[in-house]
Amino acid sequence: MKNIAILGSTGSIGTQTLDVIANDPEQYRVTGLAAGTNVDLLVRQAQIFRPAKVCLATKAAADQAAVLLPPGIEVLHGCEGLDEIAAGTGSDYVVTALVGSQGIRSTMAAIEAGASIGLANKETLVTAGHLVMRRAAEKGVAILPVDSEHSAIFQCLNGESRRTVRKITLTASGGSFRDKTRAELEGVTVEQALNHPNWAMGAKITIDSATMVNKGLEVIEAHWLFNAAYDQIDVLLHPESIIHSYVEFVDHSVIAQLGWPDMRIPIQYALSYPDRRPTPTAPLDLAKLGKLHFREMDYARYPCLRLAYEAGRAGGSAPAVYNAANEVAVARFLKGEIAFLDIERVIATVLDAHAVCELPDLAAIAEVDERARLEASAV
Ligand SMILES: NC(=O)C1=CN([C@@H]2O[C@H](COP(=O)(O)OP(=O)(O)OC[C@H]3O[C@@H](n4cnc5c(N)ncnc54)[C@H](OP(=O)(O)O)[C@@H]3O)[C@@H](O)[C@H]2O)C=CC1
Numbered sequence: 001m002k003n004i005a006i007l008g009s010t011g012s013i014g015t016q017t018l019d020v021i022a023n024d025p026e027q028y029r030v031t032g033l034a035a036g037t038n039v040d041l042l043v044r045q046a047q048i049f050r051p052a053k054v055c056l057a058t059k060a061a062a063d064q065a066a067v068l069l070p071p072g073i074e075v076l077h078g079c080e081g082l083d084e085i086a087a088g089t090g091s092d093y094v095v096t097a098l099v100g101s102q103g104i105r106s107t108m109a110a111i112e113a114g115a116s117i118g119l120a121n122k123e124t125l126v127t128a129g130h131l132v133m134r135r136a137a138e139k140g141v142a143i144l145p146v147d148s149e150h151s152a153i154f155q156c157l158n159g160e161s162r163r164t165v166r167k168i169t170l171t172a173s174g175g176s177f178r179d180k181t182r183a184e185l186e187g188v189t190v191e192q193a194l195n196h197p198n199w200a201m202g203a204k205i206t207i208d209s210a211t212m213v214n215k216g217l218e219v220i221e222a223h224w225l226f227n228a229a230y231d232q233i234d235v236l237l238h239p240e241s242i243i244h245s246y247v248e249f250v251d252h253s254v255i256a257q258l259g260w261p262d263m264r265i266p267i268q269y270a271l272s273y274p275d276r277r278p279t280p281t282a283p284l285d286l287a288k289l290g291k292l293h294f295r296e297m298d299y300a301r302y303p304c305l306r307l308a309y310e311a312g313r314a315g316g317s318a319p320a321v322y323n324a325a326n327e328v329a330v331a332r333f334l335k336g337e338i339a340f341l342d343i344e345r346v347i348a349t350v351l352d353a354h355a356v357c358e359l360p361d362l363a364a365i366a367e368v369d370e371r372a373r374l375e376a377s378a379v
Pocket residue numbers: 007008009010011012013014034035036037038039056057082096097098099100102120121122123146147148199200201202203204205263
């Protein structure tokens with residue numbers, strides 16, 4: 001029995017994680033749940049899964065939840081509450097499914113407590129990969145990828161030595177505007193951008209898929225998770241999202257991982273690893289699919305991906321700046337303040353003005369992140 005805490009339980013990954021847990025109740029017990037402001041859903045989840053502690057982002061939301069929750073559940077709020085869910089519920093496994101770089105602090109708290117991490121929150125690794133991976137290694141903590149591409153690579157590698165890997169290829173669906181030219185991106189709406197062709201996900205990552213920032217973040221995430229050089233990481237357009245990613249070895253043998261685009265498969269694998277367990281998903285039917293398609297990545301069409309490689313190669317604080325500028329730009333786009341194509345302009349402008357700090361600690365990352373956010377709000 002694994003004792004699991006979920007940070008971001010009311011989101012797309014959080015709810016699907018609870019779906020996987022509900023489907024396999026003898027394997028997992030929920031010890032803690034944390035959410036932002038969705039009181040009603042958090043209360044419903046707590047009624048079903050009976051965690052010892054729950055947390056909401058604000059005191060007002062926590063007070064609202066306290067009167068609705070079953071007796072005996074401790075209600076926390078804010079950053080300290082989130083730390084307590086990550087490290088103080090006796091869990092041996094923490095799923096990090098918050099959105100954005102706000103996930104760093106609680107991920108570090110979970111690592112300090114010695115819990116294994118089911119990592120969905122890719123922004124954490126993009127921003128502080130050197131610190132997260134080093135501390136996890138020091139503490140002997142496993143970081144298990146939830147992100148579909150990284151789960152695929154993890155499964156393809158299956159413990160094989162990094163020495164034998166020639167190339168890692170991340171597949172990209174192309175997002176909601178994959179069939180549009182750059183000229184056609186002028187004037188696209190928020191509603192159109194949120195219409196991902198293959199995956200039902202939170203708003204921020206759905207916009208990131210459309211700009212290809214998501215794949216950029218995933219390239220940096222793969223660099224840290226698999227200790228791979230940027231020259232070893234490729235991206236291939238694959239509109240169907242059936243091949244979730246693949247690894248080419250030095251003998252030119254290629255191993256890929258396939259499945260319907262359903263996050264419950266990588267979530268289940270991250271939870272049950274090293275075991276494999278059944279999932280409540282449909283079996284893949286290649287005969288029904290008939291064809292799969294692939295296109296070479298066009299870096300002029302998707303400049304945000306090129307910028308991610310540049311930030312990753314620059315290293316140090318550059319990926320944190322890329323991420324922070326993007327988080328602000330996406331929030332502004334979603335509020336209707338800027339156009340879709342302004343997202344790449346904001347990232348490029350903020351990144352361009354940044355003088356890289358080489359090995360930032362958490363305090364330096366927080367400082368750089370805050371400055372990049374201010375700049376991204378103003379350009
Ligand atoms: N969705 C997917 O299929 C995939 C997602 N990922 C990654 O997983 C992460 C989560 O994505 P996704 O589930 O789509 O995002 P969602 O927006 O659907 O969910 C985000 C979660 O974070 C919670 N949250 C937001 N702010 C706070 C806060 N201040 N304190 C506590 N909780 C907070 C939200 O709570 P509330 O709603 O209550 O406000 C919600 O539970 C992201 O990093 C994303 O890149 C990776 C691969 C696939």
